[in-house]
Every structure is written in C-alpha cells, then in structure tokens.
Amino acid sequence: MNVSIKVIPHKDQRYETCGDWFYDKSGGLQIRISKMSDWRFEMCIAVHELVEVLLCKHDGVTQKQVDRFDMNFEKNRKPGNTDEPGDSDKAPYRVQHGIASGIERVLGTILGISWNAYESEINSL
Secondary structure, three states: OOEEEEEEOHHHOOOOOOEEEEEOOOOOEEEEEEOOOOHHHHHHHHHHHHHHHHHHHHHOOOHHHHHHHHHHHHHOOOOOOOOOHHHOOOOOOHHHHHHHHHHHHHHHHHHOOOHHHHHHHHHHO
8 A cells, every 4th residue: 555644735735634545546645734833733733643453454445424424513613612523422433533643642742742741732723
C-alpha cells in the first residue's frame, strides 16, 4: 500500500477537521494534516490518523462509514462543542479512534509537547 502524508492549509481539508485519511482512486492511502505552529503537533496528528486508518482497515471499518459519520457530526456540531467525532458512542470507528488517541498522547509526551497548547491550537483552527 502506498501512503502519502501531507501537511496542508486547514482551509483545504475536505471538511472541518485537523486530520483526515482517505483512499485515492488508485487505492493509495492519503493522510492530510492541517498546518500548525509546531511540527510535533502535526506529526502527533499524522500518527493518530495512520494508526486509526490501519486499525479501521484491519477491522473492516470503511472510509465511507467514517466519512459519513464525521461529515454528519460536523454538519450538526453545536457552537462551542469541541468533541472529537470519533469519541462519540455512535462512531463506527470509536475503538480504533480511542487506540489512536492513546498512541497520540504517548507520542506527544515523548516529544515533550504541552497537551493544553496542542488542544488549544487544534480548537482554534
């Protein structure tokens, strides 16, 4: 499987998210991360997305299921709500997202990032 991870302007994301994964027409895995002030923030998101998609692939959760849920979640998001779609009990990829979040936190700790600063920047995008 070919994997491409790119950092892009936040406005260029497919929907309101700081990290996204999808398969292109040739079956290659594309991961898109919103540009942030610190490369470590970007790579924590990239690792999260990679782990999440690999676990989804392994467990039979499709891009279509994830996209449908995420895009609907964002469309119906109430102002001020900063919840992650994948944390919802209704998310078809809740388990995979949770594992990816744990690995993301471990990596962030190893890299010495401030979790508060990290989350604050994500929420400001």
